[in-house]
Amino acid sequence: MSSQVIPLPTVPFLDLSAMHAQVAGPLDRAWHEVVASSAFIGGPHVERFEREWADYCDTAHGVGVANGTDALTLVLRGLGIGHGDEVIVPANTFVATAEAVALAGAVPRFVDVDPATLLLTAEHVAAALNPRTAAVIAVHLYGQMADMPALLEVADAAGVAVIEDAAQAHGATWKGRRAGSLGRAGCFSFYPGKNLGAFGDAGAVVTNDRGLADRIRSMGNHGRAAGAHHGHAVVGTNSRLDGLQAAVLSAKLPRLDAWNDARRAAVAAYRDRLDPDGAELVTVARDATPVHHLAVVRVRDRDRVREVLARRGIQTGLHYPVPCHDHDAFRRFADGRLPVVEQAAAEVLSLPLFPDLTRDQIDRVCAELACATTPERRAHAV
Ligand SMILES: Cc1ncc(COP(=O)(O)O)c(C=O)c1O
Known part of the structure; x- marks a missing residue:
């Protein structure tokens, strides 16, 4: 009798199917509501998710954008960072962090990371600061926040902004304070595999700075001045959160x-x-x-x-x-x-x-x- 080799089942790297089964009802209702209202760009689902996400992150304002890369780029542009500026970026990150700096017209200044956590440290920032430094991007990689109080101390003393790249850290905390709530702004990606994932590309910025939130909202909507459909105040771009994606994110957020x-x-x-x-x-x-x-x-x-x-x-x-x-x-x-x-x-x-x-x-x-x-x-x- 020939012995048959039974192959072992594969352990997948990522399997989202059980998560989606748990929210099948709310997802179904959400999609039907968006389709029935035709609110595909902007509208009540986007406004609702922006509010919910800002609350979840303990921040005053939330702005939905098209993806996490745009979130970072728009924050940099919204802070007036561009040509001639340097932004300190840990070299251990997804390239999008550096890409956003280059897209804003600034120079990414790559630095090393802590050998135990593989995250940016205040010491690396202090060593890289120079008169051209305009901002630091703290990347909360793998789901763990970098030491924001220490980073803020060094950056504040130098008068430069700390931006949080929290694309991998939805809900992470440092001494109880939420990712995205400690720096000038927190940038999130809702790429499908993220801890909170959309059904396509999506992103958001959270901040306590009202002016910055308004500028990002305007820039992401073709530079429209607030409330003006035909008034374009600045050269913007198209980076808006879809109604369908916002509805998916609201349906998943309670879990x-x-x-x-x-x-x-x-x-x-x-x-x-x-x-x-x-x-x-x-x-x-x-x-x-x-x-x-x-x-x-x-x-x-x-x-x-x-x-x-x-x-x-x-x-x-x-x-x-x-x-x-x-x-x-x-x-x-x-x-x-x-x-x-x-x-x-x-x-x-x-x-x-x-x-x-x-x-x-x-x-x-x-x-x-x-x-x-x-x-x-x-x-x-x-
Ligand atoms: C650390 C980090 N920053 C930025 C991004 C960019 O996000 P998106 O793919 O939504 O543009 C990602 C996405 O993988 C990321 O992991």
């Missing part, structure tokens, strides 16, 4: 905290089960309560480990295998080597993570990772 709790529980389970000699999760700072957009470990021989996991049905991601300053698009802004970011780029590996990831799936990932990272276990498993 966000529960989904973030589930992510925290999944990462705690990873922490319990992972062998730190083989794979170590990125450190969480004492004052941070992260929302774990990503579960990032550091491993030796990362590309081989990733390949072994893929063969065993474990999907993983890389955030980010190339530091910003090493991309062709941004090399001209590079200013020396950044050893921590460069080493991290070779070691980081993002494990499967989503609110409905099961304990069995986590056990499987940890067991496969242990085999892939420990030579003796690997030999035993063959």
